[in-house]
Amino acid sequence: MDLIEKIRNVPDFPKPGIGFKDITTLLADGKALRQAVQMMLNLYENQKIDSIIGIESRGFIFAGILAYELGIGMIPVRKPGKLPYKTIAAHYDLEYGTDSLEIHADAVKRNDRVLIVDDLLATGGTVEATASLVEQLGGIVVGCCFLIELDFLNARKRLTRYSINSLIHFDV
């Protein structure tokens, strides 16, 4: 199955001129969901990984499944104020202004090998911030894994320090 056919393009969302890549059509198809997860697992089968980070909120879906399959822990990275315990934060740029992401300060231990997972790689700002959170806590970013990558936004140019894998690529 070609997974790209399971992604729905929604024109003019969230604003005019933007074509939104809707993954709910892939999630709704049990076979497509299984295939996507198996493809992600195959990418890392020879790697030692201690835990999987999921970036709020769609990243939670794939991060949870991968952690479950590998028998390791899943760590949520969330928007400010959502995590209840002691956190650290990293900021990233938006089109206008900045935003930030948080992780529990005890979520990653020194030298833990962590895989970062999200549904979509766009400009890479949230991923860069998440990698910074891992490194602030002394962890090692084994890689960053995405269901979809928007190649035309060139996120890899800012993420050269990391190993990036995406299952589905869009060039427009």
Place this chain on the structure above:
Amino acid sequence: MDLIEKIRNVPDFPKPGIGFKDITTLLADGKALRQAVQMMLNLYENQKIDSIIGIESRGFIFAGILAYELGIGMIPVRKPGKLPYKTIAAHYDLEYGTDSLEIHADAVKRNDRVLIVDDLLATGGTVEATASLVEQLGGIVVGCCFLIELDFLNARKRLTRYSINSLIHFDV
């Protein structure tokens, strides 16, 4: 393993006097995560289920894993404005005012048998709204499954029409 020991109580979050049940300590433990999912699967092993609904955002974690394990689709129910395609909405009461949840209008088909999953059952408002979304689309709520239930909030009183299962109970 007694899963209740994997839940961290965070006092005074999100506001003074509230003891927050932090599931990140359970998620971070690969064995506890696997056990929780296996216990959920055991609860429904004789049921015909067509898809699993996860309620934003922590509900996505367990809903995704259950859907993956059962080889069926996962459907996100989200806060307003997050889902890109045509949606329907259901409202629920907050302490002050109301909020709403949305589902894609094509996510549930007539007579689909749907399991609703979230991390925590508190007053039951979001679950009731989610069940209403399923029923508006002609689906059947097979059950509602939670990692944690706050028994003292008596959600079951308002959810009498549904089969409720929770793995961990708190009575204070």
